Amino acid sequence: MRASLGAVIGRFPLSSSSNSEQAQTQNQNHETGDVIRHGRKCKDIPFLVFFIAFWIALIVNSSFGFYKGNPLRLAHGLDYKGNVCGDKNGSPNLHGLGVRYWVNPNQVFESGYKDSHSDLEDFKSICLKDCPMPSDDTLKWVCNYPEGDEIRLSMKQWVSRDYDYFSFLTPDMRKSSLQLLGPCYPVLFPSVNVLWSCEFMSRKSNASLQQWHQMGGQTVDDGMTLDKTVHKSINSQSSVLKRYVADIGKAWPVLIVCGGIIPLVLSLMWLAMIQRLVAAMTWITVALFDILIISVTMFFYLKAGWIGNDAISPIIGKHDPYYHISGRERAHLHFAATLMTIIMAVAILSSIAIARRIVMANSVLKVASKIIGEVKALIVFPIMPYALLAIFYMIWISATLYLFSSGEVIRDRCNANCCAYDLQLKHVNCERCCGHTIHYTPHIGLAILFHIFGWYWVTQFVKAFSSTVIAGSVASHYWARGEVLQEISFLPIFSSVKRLVRYNIGSVAIGSLIVSFVESSNRLLKPLRRKLLVVDIRTHNRAGKFLSVSSHYTLTFIEWIIKSVNHNAYIMIAITGESFFAASAMATELIKNNILRIGKVNVIGNVILFLGKLCVSLASALFAFLMLDTHAYKSAHDKVSSPLIPVLVCWGLGFVVATLFFAVVEVTVDTIILSYCQDSEEHRGTTQYATPLLLQPLDDQNEMDSHEQ
Secondary structure, eight states, rough: OOOOOOHEEEEEEEOOOOOOOHHHHHHHHHHHTOOTTTOOOOHHHHHHHHHHHHHHHHHHHHHHHHOOOOOOTTSSOOOOSSOOOTTSSSSSOTTTTOOOEEEOOOHOOOOOOTTOOOOOOSSSEESEEEEEEEEOSSOOOEEEOOOTTTOOHHHHHHTTTTTTTTOOOOOOOOOOOOOTOEEEEEEEEEEETTTTTEOOOOOOOOOHHHHHTTTTTOOOOSTHHHHHHHHHHHHHHHHHHHHHHHHHHTTTTHIIIIIIIIHHHHHHHHHHHHHHHHHHHHHHHHHHHHHHHHHHHHHHHHHHHHTTTOOOOOSSSOOOOTOOOOOOOHHHHHHHHHHHHHHHHHHHHHHHGGGGGGHHHHHHHHHHHHHHHHHHHHHHTHHHHHHHHHHHHHHHHHHHHHHOOOOEEEEOOOOOOOOOETTTTTTEEEOSSSSSSEEHOOOOOOOOHHHHHHHHHHHHHHHHHHHHHHHHHHHHHTTTTTTOOOOGGTHHHHHHHHHIIIIIIHHHHHHHHHHHHHHHHHHHHHHHHHHHHHHHHHHHHHHHHHHHHHHHHHHHHHHHHHHHHHHHHHHHHHHHHOHHHHHHHHHHHHHHHTHHHHHHHHHHHHHHHHHHHHHHHHHHHHHHHHHTTTTHHSSSTOOOSHHHHHHHHHHHHHHHHHHHHHHHHHHHHHHHHHHHHHHHHTTTTTTOOOHHHHHHHHHHHHHHHHHOO
8 A cells, every 4th residue: 555645745744653753853854945855765776777788888889880881871872983972081082073873874774674684783883073964066975083094184184074085095995985885985865963863864865876876886775764764773762761861961950940949949938928828828829739730731732742833853953944853752742741631630620629628727737837936947947958868869860870871882793794994904894893882781770770769768768857857846845835935946956856866867767768668669560560451451351450450559558558657657756766666556546546536637738738849849840841941952962852851850859849848837737736636645635735726726627527427
């Protein structure tokens, strides 16, 4: 049975069973103003040791990525030497030469045939500054990087000559070039820069082709396969995933502004306004939520091309305005726009449905605003966990870019006819002429999964730490009957931090680990359930379909239950100093015994706070759309393939930041309610420490429930 907390956390000893010596010691402690001091001991030490070991492993894992990775590999391809286009550390220096171009059109055709045993990656490509275009009056050439004794040009001179040194070639080199073996290759087809790869247009240049035939050049195939082959390679699932990760690195100023600064400012504004406009803020929050979700949905429509002509384009730089290319990114935006439409409809209908209960939330929020006004440090305190998460996220995102690009560049073993002239060997070489690919070993995938799980755990840990500190401060206020002097209004925060770090940091670690494990498991199983559902629908397997759908809702329900239990467990940890599992049992019993008494009040208050978090995160997403709509991210060097991932990341970061600051109100309300329930149980239904402002909303709720019955 749960022990009485009155003698432990109350201002005065209430347990008649306490001996006189304990009561005297208790009163001495309370006279000093520390209202929840008692004989605490360190709890859940093994989990603290495990958390420290996890941090060491996370640092080692990230160091591996920084050592092996190169973020340029995510967006740019490899040339025939294995260099990453645009890499200044390549051999030669390719800084500014970020566009990949396949020099031999016949090889591109060959890789596009269904019965071909060769891949486009196996054939010769070169890094250029821009995609070459054929000339109407002369035949243009693109030659290999200048090297060897015959070609005495620097890379700068090679670029200034538009990659053409055909006039410097010896007769043998010219003969080899006319056979499409290099070192120079004719520019016969126009091409356009599609996400840092030159995609050929199916229409050939008749003037260039005529001059090529007059020089005795080899026959060149033509047809629709030419542009489809490159387009298929660019739109492969792995290429799209890499570009999405690269978009996060390119849009880092957007993440800082829209994922960090804007939600910080909006959250502080909301907390400041809740103290002065409690009655109006609930209605303002609901109205802003409806406006923002409609605005964000409209931006998805714009970028998907369903409204206006501002749809995303994979083409970089100047191009024919009548030449349109659509990739997987556009299809993903179509799906996102459809999903947002459904979410918008459900959200607006839900906000209308709770309109009748909004007045009830005002009374609960008034109590929280009063305590926040007295303990002013509650508004300032979330800046500390915010700063910790900001530093961690910047390092974590950087490590993510390097981990996703930490594969090893190796030469392919292919059966393709890839013979090409070697300037250093001075003859045509048919050995070791295949292309290069980035090889990802299985341990890299495990390292990425561990890295993502680390983000889950650290985020949940910081949120739990913040909630527990706030709960300890509010509990001190409640059990002191609200008698907190202005000159010591910052003291409860410092005392709560000290108690948590000294005694219960391991308890917070295990609670956040449980939530992280359940959330990550649910998300990892989603792709598997989706595939199983597709198979079951095709095979008309109703049992499999039922299991797939039911497992999804079961895991979601379990995740919600665990989050709720953990949230209340942190509050009881702050109040009692018990271990995590003991505090969870105490909190669960309190809520079970008082569910009809506090349920509706707590639920409606949490709904309003959740809408407030969504308002902040939606505003972050809206500003992210606006920043990504500028020239720098649409046409310049830092062009993102799609605004989808940066916007979603800003949305998520905004929600995390809002959660840290809104926890001031949320945890305050929940701490007061749990303290109220404990106070009521200890005094047989009559509270001794609750203030009249708190009694009013709960008593009104009880009367409303009796009237409805």
